[in-house]
Amino acid sequence: MAARQADPMAHxxxxxxxxxxxxxxxxxGYRIVDRLFAHRVVRRGRPKPWARGAEIAPAYLADGRAQDVEAFMERNFLAGLLVVQDGRIRLERYGxxxxxxDRWTTMSTIKSWTAILLGAAIRDGAIESVEAPVTRFLPxxxxxxxxxxxxxxxxxxxxGTRWTEVYSDPDCDVNRYSRALAAKEPGGVLRIMAGLxxxxxxxxxxxxxxxxTFLLGAxxxxxxxxxxxxxxxxxxxQPAGMEFDAFYTLESEGGQEIAGSRAGMALRDMGKLAQFVLDDGxxxxxxxxxxxxxxxxxxxxFAVAEPKPPGITHYGYSWWLGDGLMSAIGFAGQRIDILRAERLAVIxxxxxxxPPHVPPERDPAHRREVVSFVQAVRHLLGGPAPAGL
Structure with a gap:
């Protein structure tokens, strides 16, 4: 058999x-999710440009010192930061x-948007009620x-199913799920869920x-x-005028979208989704x-027991809830905080x-700092003074 030609290839x-x-x-890896997994494009229509307001310069406390936006980005390994209020961008940063x-991974923030999309299906008459049994759609x-x-x-x-979601444990259920996605097995995730x-x-x-949430999306x-x-x-x-195509990852080539993790969206388009919520759909x-x-x-x-995300007390319909907050939260620092009273969103x-690359307390420390920043932005733009975390 002839040897393969030594052409350049990406690792x-x-x-x-x-x-x-x-x-x-x-x-x-978080920028190239569509190269790692099967995916399907969410097509944009005609983009609608954002209005831009005066830029804000929030400051917050961390490690006993005042920190600015630049420090916030650097200390917390942030790739994107967006603040929108009343349909205007007030702060936008990339790192x-x-x-x-670029489309950055949504991680589990896409779960919250699945709940939003379910509402559209109810309005369209495709789903009668949230009381419908899952087996009506997935016999x-x-x-x-x-x-x-x-x-x-x-x-x-x-x-009520037994499930383990410990990201640092290679043998837990969520990593079995992740490997099934990587293998692109048709029906692989559904078989895992049916066996719980x-x-x-x-x-x-x-x-x-x-x-x-995978089953909810299916x-x-x-x-x-x-x-x-x-x-x-x-x-x-398309109706909201998103600027860029997005994508869902799929369980297999041409298969079911993963409604609960690792879609890909551009930062400003995530802001428009948040604005859609602020505009009551x-x-x-x-x-x-x-x-x-x-x-x-x-x-x-449901009240959320410890350990829980900073700033969060309850869980709603696939959204984390706190003091004035509706939050979509994902692995490794993805977060969309919506403050409806202030007509404000921070992404x-x-x-x-x-872990296992850093001590496990590092992730909660970063998450607390994000909430401190959100509270500072909220206060700066008309909300209450920050509370202690």
């Missing part, structure tokens, strides 16, 4: 180790090689621990479970009868979400170094 980090990348790999049009789960689980249970991560045992009654207890796909990427494009991405006077859906999403459903994109 990419192992997709199956995505949640275990060392700090040297994170900023690169770690991220450019304006292959009949006879598993998901029998009797409702869409509401998936929204609130209270399916039941731990508690559905709807009785909160347990963070990325697999629950049920939503069946309900609307087309790929989630197309549905998001039609209902929100209305775009240019046209209602996309049912009246009251944002209120329902932001209603506390941070990060590459917080992770």
């Amino acid at each position: 990419l980090p192992r997709a199956g180790d995505f949640l275990l990348y060392p700090p040297t790999i994170q900023p690169w 770690l090689g991220l450019a304006e049009g 292959e789960l009949a006879g598993t621990a998901y029998a009797g689980v409702t869409l509401r249970d998936l929204l609130t991560m209270s399916s 045992p039941r731990a508690t009654l559905p709807g009785s207890a909160f347990l963070y479970n990325s697999g629950d 049920a939503l796909t069946r309900a609307v009868g087309r790929p989630l990427a197309d549905y998001l494009s039609e209902r929100i991405w 209305v775009i240019d006077g046209r209602r996309v979400l049912p009246e009251g859906w944002i209120e329902a999403v932001a209603a506390p459903r 941070t994109l990060g590459a917080f170094p992770q």
Whole structure:
């Protein structure tokens, strides 16, 4: 057999180790997710430019000293920082090689947008109610621990299935899930979920479970009868005038979108999603979400036990909730904080170094500092004085 010609080839980090990348790999890997996993594009339409207001210069306390925006970016390994208020950009920064049009990984912040998209499907009549059983849309789960689980249970991560989500443990359920994505096995994630045992009654207890949101996205796909990427494009991405294409990762080539992790979006387009929430699901006077859906999403459903994300007390419909906060939170520093009373949103994109490469207390320290910064921005733009963390 003839030897292969020695053509140039890119060496990419192992997709199956995505949640275990060392700090040297994170900023690169998080920018090239569509090269690591199967994906489907969310098509933009005609871009609508942002209005820009006067730039703000928030300061906050960390390690007993006042810190500025530049220190915030450097201390916390941030690739992106965006502050929007009343439809205007008040601060926009890039780091770690991220450019304006690059799509950075959403990590689990996409879970919160799945809950938003579910509201569009309810308004469209594709889904009658959050009380619908999951097996109505995914009959292959009949006879598993998901029998009797409702869409509401998936929204609130209270399916009752036993699940482990410890990112530094290669053998936990979420890393088995991640390896199935890297292997691009058709139906691989669904088989993992169907094999989970039941731990508690559905709807009785909160347990963070990325697999629950995968099933929510799969049920939503069946309900609307087309790929989630197309549905998001039609209902929100194009009408809102996003500047760049986005993408969902897929469980396999041409397969189901992963509704709970590692999509890719540009920073300003994440800001427009936040503005869509601030506008109560209305775009240019046209209602996309049912009246009251944002209120329902932001209603506390379960108190969150320790350890919990800084600034957070409860979980709602796939959103983390705190004092005036609706927060979409993802691995390694991805966070979208929406403060509806102040018509304000703060988006941070990060590459917080992770265990086993750094001590486990490093990640919570970075997360606390992000909340300190958000509180400082909130106070600067008309909100209450920062509270102690």
